[in-house]
Each structure stands twice: as structure tokens, then as C-alpha cells.
Amino acid sequence: MDSEQSNLARDDFATDVNLWLALKAGQTDALGKLYDRHSGLVYGVALRVLGTAQEAEDLTQDIFIKLMQSSAYDPKRGSLRTFLAILTRSRAIDRLRSRQVAQTSLQRWQSDYAPPSAIPPVDEIARDERSQAIRDALASLTENQQEILRMAYYDGLTQSTIAKQLDTPLGTVKARARRGLLKLRQLLQDSLD
Amino acid sequence: MTGLVPPEYQQLLIAGYVLGDLGPEEAAAFEQLLAADPSLIREVEQMQQALEMAYAAETPPPAHLKASILSAYELAQTAVAAPRRSTRVVALSGWIKGLGAIAAALIIGLVIDNYTLRRSLQAVRDVSTPATVLTFDLEPTETQISGSVNVVIDPDSLQGTLNVENLPPLQADQVYVLWTVVAPDAPVTADEKNAILTEVFTVNAAGEGSEQIAVPSVFRDRSLVKAVAITIENADAPQRHQSAPILIEQL
Numbered sequence: 423m424d425s426e427q428s429n430l431a432r433d434d435f436a437t438d439v440n441l442w443l444a445l446k447a448g449q450t451d452a453l454g455k456l457y458d459r460h461s462g463l464v465y466g467v468a469l470r471v472l473g474t475a476q477e478a479e480d481l482t483q484d485i486f487i488k489l490m491q492s493s494a495y496d497p498k499r500g501s502l503r504t505f506l507a508i509l510t511r512s513r514a515i516d517r518l519r520s521r522q523v524a525q526t527s528l529q530r531w532q533s534d535y536a537p538p539s540a541i542p543p544v545d546e547i548a549r550d551e552r553s554q555a556i557r558d559a560l561a562s563l564t565e566n567q568q569e570i571l572r573m574a575y576y577d578g579l580t581q582s583t584i585a586k587q588l589d590t591p592l593g594t595v596k597a598r599a600r601r602g603l604l605k606l607r608q609l610l611q612d613s614l615d
Numbered sequence: 616m617t618g619l620v621p622p623e624y625q626q627l628l629i630a631g632y633v634l635g636d637l638g639p640e641e642a643a644a645f646e647q648l649l650a651a652d653p654s655l656i657r658e659v660e661q662m663q664q665a666l667e668m669a670y671a672a673e674t675p676p677p678a679h680l681k682a683s684i685l686s687a688y689e690l691a692q693t694a695v696a697a698p699r700r701s702t703r704v705v706a707l708s709g710w711i712k713g714l715g716a717i718a719a720a721l722i723i724g725l726v727i728d729n730y731t732l733r734r735s736l737q738a739v740r741d742v743s744t745p746a747t748v749l750t751f752d753l754e755p756t757e758t759q760i761s762g763s764v765n766v767v768i769d770p771d772s773l774q775g776t777l778n779v780e781n782l783p784p785l786q787a788d789q790v791y792v793l794w795t796v797v798a799p800d801a802p803v804t805a806d807e808k809n810a811i812l813t814e815v816f817t818v819n820a821a822g823e824g825s826e827q828i829a830v831p832s833v834f835r836d837r838s839l840v841k842a843v844a845i846t847i848e849n850a851d852a853p854q855r856h857q858s859a860p861i862l863i864e865q866l
Contacts (some may be wrong), residue, residue, distance in 0.1 A: 465676035
């Protein structure tokens with residue numbers, strides 16, 4: 423059983439890497455497979471940030487269409503899913519900001535130079551969407567670990583940027599993020615496939 | 616090999632890979648670890664799953680979206696044309712090539728899936744209307760201006776391609792800007808010249824350029840678009856729209 427699971431995992435992993443490389447080599451059909459594997463993640467992130475199905479569809483399309491052109495992803499340094507999740511969240515937040523600027527501009531044209539409204543908080547999955555086990559696991563992380571994981575995964579900030587913002591050495595930031603994730607995996611072990 | 620690496624370091628490398636932050640040396644170490652013990656990939660998967668359980672949630676997209684994306688992608692690929700496709704070679708290290716061998720069977724599966732994909736694409740072609748693709752051939756506004764710009768837009772996907780030939784390369788502090796000029800009463804946000812900044816671009820030394828672009832939703836109602844134009848703007852603030860068009864297609 424373990425062997426079978428290992429084989430499946432290896433195949434999944436290899437498939438992501440190969441599909442990415444096939445896409446970069448111009449093999450259009452690789453896009454459909456990548457879409458099948460990751461569209462739920464991309465669409466889910468987009469929907470939670472943008473709040474409407476239409477905008478989430480537009481962004482999902484944008485992410486996949488431009489994937490081939492992207493040179494930002496290096497399969498040796500990180501997983502494709504994390505890259506896609508961070509990219510999608512970042513683009514979604516950009517769109518929220520553009521929407522805010524457009525609304526502000528319109529307000530200025532129309533009347534009263536109203537001050538801009540704040541971008542609605544969209545960072546996290548609603549608490550009630552998480553199971554108790556996940557909430558407990560997150561609560562078990564140190565505040566530093568939670569903060570750095572949020573900044574890295576939600577805000578898409580590089581470790582260097584996080585280090586500057588928190589005035590913390592880069593090595594410490596990396597270590598906290600990784601140890602936080604290790605702890606999460608250990609605490610959630612029973613829930614993992 | 617893995618026996619020489621402390622288990623905790625292995626785990627930290629896996630976490631770093633899942634977080635996407637491995638440095639070059641760490642990436643090399645991770646590569647060696649995987650080559651020596653492919654079963655570690657299972658741990659990568661589990662680490663990924665733990666991260667997403669805590670911080671992400673999948674939502675199935677609507678069924679029609681895949682066909683829409685594949686159709687738009689194919690359109691974009693066609694417009695961008697063959698040269699880009701033929702020359703892409705990605706440098707691969709051994710372990711990635713190895714993984715390629717591991718996944719050979721799945722690649723074969725991909726080939727089989729091509730049939731389904733082709734059928735899907737054919738179905739998309741049957742129901743979509745290629746004639747709705749908008750093509751703009753911008754012409755110089757003055758005789759002494761050289762160059763040509765072609766813009767192909769799919770109003771459904773709001774994606775397009777911008778192809779430029781023979782435009783003079785600019786100084787470092789200048790950029791070309793593609794504008795979508797809308798009707799004065801169009802229900803969109805435009806600048807004082809009724810224009811929407813659509814793309815900022817430069818050209819290579821030969822005066823050529825080609826890129827995929829996203830276009831404003833106003834293209835879904837062509838009656839609202841009055842012109843597509845190119846200006847030369849200050850690179851620091853192209854949105855100020857201070858210059859007159861050098862190429863334009865009036866509608």
C-alpha cells in the first residue's frame with residue numbers, strides 16, 4: 423500500500439514537472455492537463471479574494487493563458503501548486519486595487535471626492551470553513567510562524583521582503599516558515615491522504 | 616545518499632520546496648535527495664496538502680471554463696505564430712529528466728487524451744464564432760512615421776495579441792502605449808481623452824515586438840470602441856497620456 427501510494431505521488435509530482443516543461447516547449451495539450459490538476463486551486467483562491475464567479479473565471483483564464491509565458495517559476499526551487507496559488511492571490515489583490523482605483527476615479531468625476539474605501543479583508547479562508555483540527559493545528563504554531571506563513575503564502579512576499587518588513591534575519595524567516603509548515607504537517611498527519 | 620543527510624534537514628528542504636523558497640544550493644541538495652530516494656516525493660505531496668488544508672481551499676470551476684480557456688489559448692498561440700514555439704528549449708538537470716522518464720507512461724496517456732482534447736476543441740469551434748475575433752491594423756497618422764501595428768482581440772476571452780513591425784526603438788525613458796479610445800458616454804473609466812491604457816510596450820533593436828495582452832471589457836460591445844491607437848509616452852508615467860497618436864485605426 424505504501425509502495426503504491428509512493429508510486430502515485432511520484433507520478434503526480436513527475437507529471438507536474440513534465441507538464442510544465444511540455445507547456446514551455448509549446449505543447450498546447452499540456453495546458454488542459456495542468457488545468458485539470460490545478461484549476462480548482464486557482465479558481466478557489468480567485469473566488470475567495472474577488473468574491474464573484476465572473477471575476478474568478480476571468481482571473482483563472484488569465485492565469486492559465488499566461489502560464490506558458492511565465493519565466494518566474496523554477497521547478498527545481500519550488501512546487502507548481504504553491505507558485506500558482508501565490509500568483510493567483512497576488513493577481514486577484516491587484517485586481518481588487520484596480521477596481522478600487524476605478525471606483526475612486528469615478529467618484530471624483532461624479533461628485534464629491536469621496537475618500538477611497540478600504541479593500542475588503544480577503545486574506546483568509548473564513549474560519550468556519552476550516553475544520554476544528556485545522557484550527558487547532560494553526561493555533562499550535564507560534565505567532566511568528568503563523569505571520570510568516572501568511573505573508574509568504576497569502577501575500578506572496580519573498581522571504582527577503584518578509585525579512586525586511588519584520589526586521590528579522592533572512593535565515594530566521596526561512597527557518598520559521600519551514601518549521602511552521604513541518605509542524606502543521608505533523609499535526610494534520612491523520613487528515614492527510 | 617539520504618542516509619548522510621540528517622532527517623530534519625531533509626524535512627526542512629521538503630518544506631522549503633513546498634513553500635517555493637529553496638536557494639540554489641538547497642535546490643541542488645533537494646535534487647540529490649530525490650534522486651537517491653524517490654519515495655520522498657510522497658512527503659512532498661503530504662507537505663503540500665498540509666499547507667493547502669490550512670491556507671487554501673479548492674473550488675471546482677464551472678464546467679464551461681476549460682473549453683473557454685483552451686480556445687483562447689489556441690487563438691493566442693495561433694496569433695503569436697510559430698517562431699516562438701519552435702525555439703523554446705528549457706535546460707534540464709538530470710533529476711527532472713529522470714522524472715520525465717518516470718512519467719513516460721503518463722505522457723503516452725496525454726497523447727491518448729489528445730483525441731479527447733481535439734474533440735473538445737472541435738466542439739468549441741463548432742459553437743464559437745471565429746468571426747467575432749477583432750483585428751485592428753493601425754496606420755501611421757503622418758506620412759513620415761514608419762511602422763505598422765496589428766492587434767488581434769478575442770472579445771469573449773478579452774485576450775489578444777499585439778504585433779509590431781518597424782517601429783523605431785525608443786530612448787530608455789520612453790515607451791509605446793496602446794490605447795483603447797471609447798465613446799464619450801461609454802460606461803467605463805477612461806482618461807480625459809476618453810482613452811483606456813491597454814498595454815505599455817517597447818520594441819527590439821529591429822523595431823519588432825509581439826506579446827499577448829489583456830484588453831478592457833469594452834471590447835465586448837464594439838460600438839463603444841471608437842479607435843485603437845499608439846502613442847509615445849514617458850516611461851515613468853505613461854498613464855498621463857500626454858502625446859498625440861502616431862498610429863491609429865478609427866472605427
